[in-house]
Amino acid sequence: MSLRIKLLFLSLMTLILPWAGWQYAQRMETTLRHGQEESLITTADVLSRVVASQPELLYRFPDELREGFDPARGDLFAPLLSTTPLLDGFADEWPIPSRPVAGFDATAGVRLGVFGRYMYAYFETRDADVRYENPTAEFPASEGTTRVVFLTRDEFDRERAWSITAVAPGPAIARTSEVGSPWRTSPDELQHITGVWRATAGGYAVELRVPISMFGEQLAVFALNHDGLASQTPTLGKLHTASDALRERLDQYTPRGLRVSVVDQRGWLLARAGSVEIGGSAEYAALRQDEDGFARSIYRRLFGGRDAVVVPYGLPYGMWGSPVDAARQGENAAIWFEPAGGEPSLVRAAVPVHFGEQVLAALVVEQPAEQLAVVREDALTRLLNLTLLATLFSVVITLAFAARLSQRIRRLSRAVASALTPEGRLEPRIPDTKARDELGTLARSYSTLLSRLKEHTSYLQTLGTKLSHELRTPLTIVSSSLDNLASDESLPPSSQNYLNRARTGTGRLHAILTAMTEANRVEQIIDHTERVEFDLGELVRNVGQAYSATFPQVQLEARIAEGPNPFAGSPDLIAQMLDKLMDNAADFCPPGGKVSLSLDRLPGEYVLSLSNEGPALPPHLDGRLFESLVSARTQPDTKPHLGLGLYIVRLIAESHRGSVSAENLPDGSGVCVSVRLPGI
Known part of the structure; x- marks a missing residue:
């Protein structure tokens, strides 16, 4: 993280x-x-x-409290009405419960309500065969007509009934009725009962206003057809009313x-x-104006939910x-x-x-x-807004500080990672060494370490030249002394072997000193060699022909791209690079093995490849084969090898803005070294 x-x-x-x-x-x-x-x-x-x-205000009759009220058994309830219903025979203004209520049917049946000293009733039924009252007929005019009967019983078990008829859709006519079939009516109309009779698509509806004193403890409302048959069995249910008092x-x-x-x-x-x-305070009104703000609505969703749903x-x-x-x-x-x-x-x-x-x-x-x-x-909005602003400010400042700190750390990391160049040189340019914090102390420590490492590396790099210079004079004296000793005829034959071994040893010492100074000479030659334009294919072809005679122990195959292959560089350095590659390939190739030299021309570059049969590259040298003083040889040899040959190849390739790489052949039979050089 x-x-x-x-x-x-x-x-x-x-x-x-x-x-x-x-x-x-x-x-x-x-x-x-x-x-x-x-x-x-x-x-x-x-x-x-x-x-x-005043408990008498709660219930019109004491039995209501004692026996209870249950609409499921036919009991009726008359709530208090907020306004006076318009007597028009329509039920659209009658209140409907906000949830299902047992015993209440919003589409049919009877509805009751209390407003002031009156009971309002709405009754609707389905009867397509409606017979209206004939106003010219003699008494009883209501006989043989369709009627709505209200049957009530008081607390003394006295029953009373009245029927509602009409001569046509319009005003309703109320008369006292006998209790029991055929529910005969009296000729006198009840003037204190008013209402409307309305024809519906499937029957009729009646809306009435009746003094509440005319209702007893129980009530049944039902319809009679023109034959005097009830639409339902008259069943008296408890009449429970709200109390206007x-x-x-x-x-x-x-x-x-x-x-x-x-x-x-x-x-x-x-x-x-x-x-x-x-x-209605001004402060509270101002709070309410902002109650639907965006922030408050979010907080209400996040932290709300304590109140119950209505x-x-x-x-x-x-x-x-x-x-x-x-x-x-x-x-x-x-x-x-x-x-x-x-x-x-x-x-x-x-x-x-x-x-x-x-x-x-x-x-x-x-x-x-x-x-x-x-x-x-x-209060929550103010609190959360302030704390969120403080948190946002803290996050921004922290992120800015973290970005600055991360930038300094990355810059220090890049400087340390690039302190050692691909050429093996140390460049101890460390940033932030003047900073007065912990990163400044760390940068100064890195700078000191790299400076000392550069001094040590510089000493090691010049050590070969110094040793070569210091050792050549005594080695020359030893060599000349051995030559003089070899010319002495008085030397016994038994000492000749020791003399030959000493001369061989001095020769090896000369070769080692030459190899130690060769890399430094190559770097100096690279810096001062003049670049010319020449045919790279011709150079490779000539060098390949020379290698065939120089390395007879291997089978050399050369493949050169056809046509002119112009290249700008140093022919001597390219030839020296090929000498190192060929010498390395011949050393690892078994006697009679195959060595392939090829030059391919690709868009914008040349690929110079030299492959040989033999052992594969060891895994521990992956990525380090072209470094100084690195050698893949594991067997002793008569020739001194200090691991500088492929290092010189890399120096020459990079001096020509190219690159060098080595990989095992696909079939594992050997190694291929490829040098990529830019074309003209």
Whole structure:
């Protein structure tokens, strides 16, 4: 992992600051929420005592509390209506629960609602054979007509019925009816019942307004055809209504900005008063204007989700779910809800309404939590924005510092890597040696080390010349003395062998001294040799012919590119380079082996190759074969080899802006050395 990546990760550790701030804000918000919940539960408990002081406002009849209410068995519920329905025979303005409610059918059946002192009813059925009342017929005019019958029973088991007919689609006619088949009607119309009869595609619909005092404890609504047959078996169900009197009572005690609801033991809404309102301070209004900002929306997604999703209560018919269910079981509870349904974020608290040991109902108090949520989001936004800016600034500064530091390290690394040139010379030019930090100290240490290494290398490079100069004089004296001794006729024959061995040794010493100084002479010759234009192919051809006679122990094959092969360089140096290559190839090629010399002309360059049969290149010399004092010979030889031949080949190739390489033959039978030289 690079230094910049490490420093980047280190700078990203500053992100712990916004996380810690968020944790602190969450803890503070939890404390504030708990306090607001307790305050709202206390308010709800006080209001529940007010409701419990008049239990008769909760239920029209005591049996409703004792026997319960269940729409699944045919019981009907009449919620409070927010506005007076328009009596037009259409159901589009009748409220539909916000979630499925047992016993409620939005497409058919009867719907009830309470507004003021009146009960509103909507009834729809499918009966294509509708018989309207004949206004000219004698009494009973309603006999033999299609009718809708309302059957009610009070708490004393007294039953009462009235039927609804019409002479045509339009105003409905209400008359008192006998209880039981054939449900005969009286001639007098009930003027306090008004309504509309509307024909539908598959039947008819009736919408009525009836004084609520005409309804008893139970109710059944059904249709009679013109034969007096009921569309369904008349079954009286409990009639459960919301309480407008209870709503008026709640209006007197509900604080501003709160919404108070009372539900019975099964969750059906009995009354509701007040409304949730958002605070109107200038500071809060300014916060709300920015609540949908880009940054805040991101933070809300990242750190939101603490509030519960709004439960789709069956309003205006009932309220179920948390915390209402807990209050119906006799427990206090509160919960926070996300904004939904056109309402702001809410905190909802519910407490039971006790009458002695009995739970009569549940009282629900709702308060807008939008202000706390917006203030919390604003505080979090400010905190996170500042910490993120600080983190971004820290990351940028760290990356800039890391880039500068990495650049200095890479520059120092490149300088150290290139201190030793391909020619084997040391160039100890180290940057940042004047810097006063740790990298400056390291650069100065490298510079000192390379300077001393250059001095040592320079000494080693001139050591051969110095030794050659110092050893040639005594070696010449020894050689001349041996020559004089050999000319002495008085030398006994037994000493002749020792004399020959001494002369052979001095000859080898002369060859070694010559090889040690040859590389230095070649470098000097390269620097002062004049470049001329000549035919490289002709030179290689002539040299190849000479090698055939010079190295008779090998089979030499020469292949030269056809046509003129112009080249600019030193013919003597090229010939010397070929001499070194041929000498090296002949040494490694077995007697009678094959040596191939070729010159190929490629676009923009010449490729001069010399391959020989014999052993492959040893792996440990990979990439080092053309360095100074490196030799691949492992067997002793009579000729001195100091590893300078291929080094001289490289010097001559590079002096002509070329390159040299060696590789094993594809079949592993030998080695091929290739020299690439630029063409004209």
